[in-house]
Amino acid sequence: MRSSSLPFVLLALLGMFSLGASCNSKQDPGPSQPAASSRIEKLEQVDTSSLTESERKVWADLVNTLLSPCGEPVSVAQCVAEKRACSACVPGARYAARLVTEGFEKAEIEESFSARYDPKKKMTIDTGDAPMRGAPMAKVTIVEFSDFECPYCGAAHPALSALLGDFPGQVNLVFKNFPLEGHKNSMPAARAAVAAQRQGKFWEMADRLFEHQRELSAEKIRELAQGIGLDMTQFDADVASPAVQQRVDSDKKQGTGLGIQGTPSLFVNGRAYKGSMQSLGKYLKEELGR
Numbered sequence: 001m002r003s004s005s006l007p008f009v010l011l012a013l014l015g016m017f018s019l020g021a022s023c024n025s026k027q028d029p030g031p032s033q034p035a036a037s038s039r040i041e042k043l044e045q046v047d048t049s050s051l052t053e054s055e056r057k058v059w060a061d062l063v064n065t066l067l068s069p070c071g072e073p074v075s076v077a078q079c080v081a082e083k084r085a086c087s088a089c090v091p092g093a094r095y096a097a098r099l100v101t102e103g104f105e106k107a108e109i110e111e112s113f114s115a116r117y118d119p120k121k122k123m124t125i126d127t128g129d130a131p132m133r134g135a136p137m138a139k140v141t142i143v144e145f146s147d148f149e150c151p152y153c154g155a156a157h158p159a160l161s162a163l164l165g166d167f168p169g170q171v172n173l174v175f176k177n178f179p180l181e182g183h184k185n186s187m188p189a190a191r192a193a194v195a196a197q198r199q200g201k202f203w204e205m206a207d208r209l210f211e212h213q214r215e216l217s218a219e220k221i222r223e224l225a226q227g228i229g230l231d232m233t234q235f236d237a238d239v240a241s242p243a244v245q246q247r248v249d250s251d252k253k254q255g256t257g258l259g260i261q262g263t264p265s266l267f268v269n270g271r272a273y274k275g276s277m278q279s280l281g282k283y284l285k286e287e288l289g290r
Contacts, residue, residue: 023153023182024058039239043063045081045094046093047185053102062110064078065108069118070085102147118274123258132175133172133203138172139171141172143176144264145260148185160173167260177190178255180249191245192205192235196225196230199231201229208227209224222235268287
């Protein structure tokens with residue numbers, strides 16, 4: 001199912017999942033500023049013709065204050081204008097233009113730019129034997145930290161699956177459990193998903209858990225497990241096992257170490273994604289073109 005055909009309530013939730021809207025989320029501080037230089041209003045490598053006059057001013061403010069992604073003490077605008085060796089400056093200037101066009105505030109764009117291009121903000125994420133959808137050798141990897149009872153996660157789940165279909169062989173999705181303490185059924189659901197993975201049916205179980213996330217009692221979770229054909233004796237033993245609990249705890253500990261405070265939290269090629277679900281396809285296309 002493509003995201004454009006999602007029910008209205010899911011699209012509404014997806015629209016809310018933008019630059020920090022999530023279950024139990026907070027904002028990060030913005031980036032530092034480059035040294036002062038002559039202001040640059042236009043860059044021949046960046047098409048700003050679709051921007052209004054006020055939007056072009058905001059964009060110019062941004063590219064003249066944001067630092068070069070390669071760590072040089074010059075602005076993105078100066079980096080592009082002087083055709084410096086940093087290959088990320090032109091994509092960065094274009095990225096800023098897109099976010100301005102999409103109506104994001106200057107502070108939000110600064111946060112997103114920093115998350116995507118600051119050398120210090122690229123994370124090493126151990127995916128180990130975490131469940132994966134898509135081609136293992138894909139150029140772009142999305143790591144999702146999710147909670148089966150979080151409504152934003154429930155809205156994001158089918159949209160992420162649809163995106164894999166939009167980029168066959170080019171993008172994969174790795175799932176990490178991040179059950180929130182305020183959601184009483186999220187931990188049992190996470191254990192059930194890991195138990196299902198032990199029988200090779202993680203994604204089937206995850207799909208059912210998200211579809212029924214408002215009714216995740218112990219009885220309902222067992223019913224869903226039976227429905228996908230799991231060996232229930234093994235399932236019950238695994239759900240109660242310390243090893244499965246340790247696996248869930250390990251995922252959450254890793255997420256906490258990455259600074260995650262809410263769900264869903266996405267990382268694209270090791271960088272926290274701060275945009276909306278509707279814009280994720282554009283972001284992935286940009287990554288594939290780099």
